Amino acid sequence: MKKCYAICDFLSEANKRQMRSVAEECGFDMGFFDSAEEASGKISDAEVVYCDEGELLKEMPHLKWCHSVSAGVGHFLKSGAFCDGDVLLTNSSGAYGLAISEHIIMVTLLLMRRMPEYFRVVAERGWTRDLEIRSIKGSVIAIAGTGNLGRNAAKRFKALGAKSVIGFSRSGSKREPFDEVFRIEDFDSVVSGFSEDEQIDVLVLCVPGTPDTEGLLSAERIALLPEKTFVINVGRGTVVDQDALIEALNEGRIAGAALDVMYPEPLPADHPLWTARNCIITPHISGDMGLPETVDITVGIFCENLRRYAEGRELKNMIDINAGY
Numbered sequence: 001m002k003k004c005y006a007i008c009d010f011l012s013e014a015n016k017r018q019m020r021s022v023a024e025e026c027g028f029d030m031g032f033f034d035s036a037e038e039a040s041g042k043i044s045d046a047e048v049v050y051c052d053e054g055e056l057l058k059e060m061p062h063l064k065w066c067h068s069v070s071a072g073v074g075h076f077l078k079s080g081a082f083c084d085g086d087v088l089l090t091n092s093s094g095a096y097g098l099a100i101s102e103h104i105i106m107v108t109l110l111l112m113r114r115m116p117e118y119f120r121v122v123a124e125r126g127w128t129r130d131l132e133i134r135s136i137k138g139s140v141i142a143i144a145g146t147g148n149l150g151r152n153a154a155k156r157f158k159a160l161g162a163k164s165v166i167g168f169s170r171s172g173s174k175r176e177p178f179d180e181v182f183r184i185e186d187f188d189s190v191v192s193g194f195s196e197d198e199q200i201d202v203l204v205l206c207v208p209g210t211p212d213t214e215g216l217l218s219a220e221r222i223a224l225l226p227e228k229t230f231v232i233n234v235g236r237g238t239v240v241d242q243d244a245l246i247e248a249l250n251e252g253r254i255a256g257a258a259l260d261v262m263y264p265e266p267l268p269a270d271h272p273l274w275t276a277r278n279c280i281i282t283p284h285i286s287g288d289m290g291l292p293e294t295v296d297i298t299v300g301i302f303c304e305n306l307r308r309y310a311e312g313r314e315l316k317n318m319i320d321i322n323a324g325y
Contacts, residue, residue, distance in 0.1 A: 026310035097152035103286035107258035137161030209236025219244035237263035
């Protein structure tokens with residue numbers, strides 16, 4: 001019987017039953033491993049795999065299709081398993097909108113309500129109560145990336161009373177629920193052209209890490225942002241010029257930042273980001289598998305695609321290997 005493996009430690013028993021049932025229906029024997037270490041040396045017969053371990057693909061000479069449990073696939077592309085085009089790659093785009101958009105709202109409110117400063121006051125058993133705070137209501141929000149993550153975040157910002165939510169994408173095509181969408185290449189002219197009462201309060205970055213997006217928020221673009229802007233990155237660390245961001249934070253040229261992704265990861269203990277002014281750092285957890293709904297959606301995507309694969313139909317969430325997403 002054809003072999004299919006899931007290699008991860010976050011599946012519930014209900015998830016496993018669902019995957020096993022669909023696999024049997026499609027003529028596959030479904031196996032489960034909790035880690036790459038446990039799977040290593042036991043997966044050479046894999047035709048299909050559901051995992052987040054790019055390096056393991058080298059141990060699967062008969063692999064025909066890999067489903068990434070994450071939305072980003074850069075770590076898979078680096079494995080070299082997809083160079084000749086014989087192996088299909090799909091991702092879990094669409095599973096992370098709820099978890100990551102709520103993270104975006106959380107860190108926005110933490111920054112606007114001066115929580116990093118109040119946390120320090122409380123840690124020192126102080127009682128300062130007079131810091132001026134801001135609100136999402138009436139704010140101008142800019143979101144680079146108008147896909148699942150960007151749309152979910154935009155919807156929540158608008159529900160909380162944002163004055164306007166604008167998007168930036170490759171095409172600049174209008175997309176709900178954004179008030180306006182511009183091309184990313186027009187970012188400089190758009191930001192420079194804002195009137196004083198339309199300047200960006202929050203800039204959210206939720207674009208994938210590709211050669212086209214590397215350094216997207218460059219030193220030059222950071223310099224265009226007004227002092228009141230908070231920068232939030234939940235896409236990939238390589239999208240931001242970190243040295244320029246650290247400099248802008250420490251010099252007070254932007255109001256603050258919240259970074260769930262950075263480079264390198266894990267961030268070294270002596271990295272200057274740890275001590276950058278008004279910077280919230282989280283260890284790449286905005287869309288992790290701690291939310292059961294996220295896991296359920298990834299499993300659902302995989303199971304639907306497994307049926308499609310068995311029937312010879314086109315898979316959903318196919319990755320363009322050359323584009324990287």
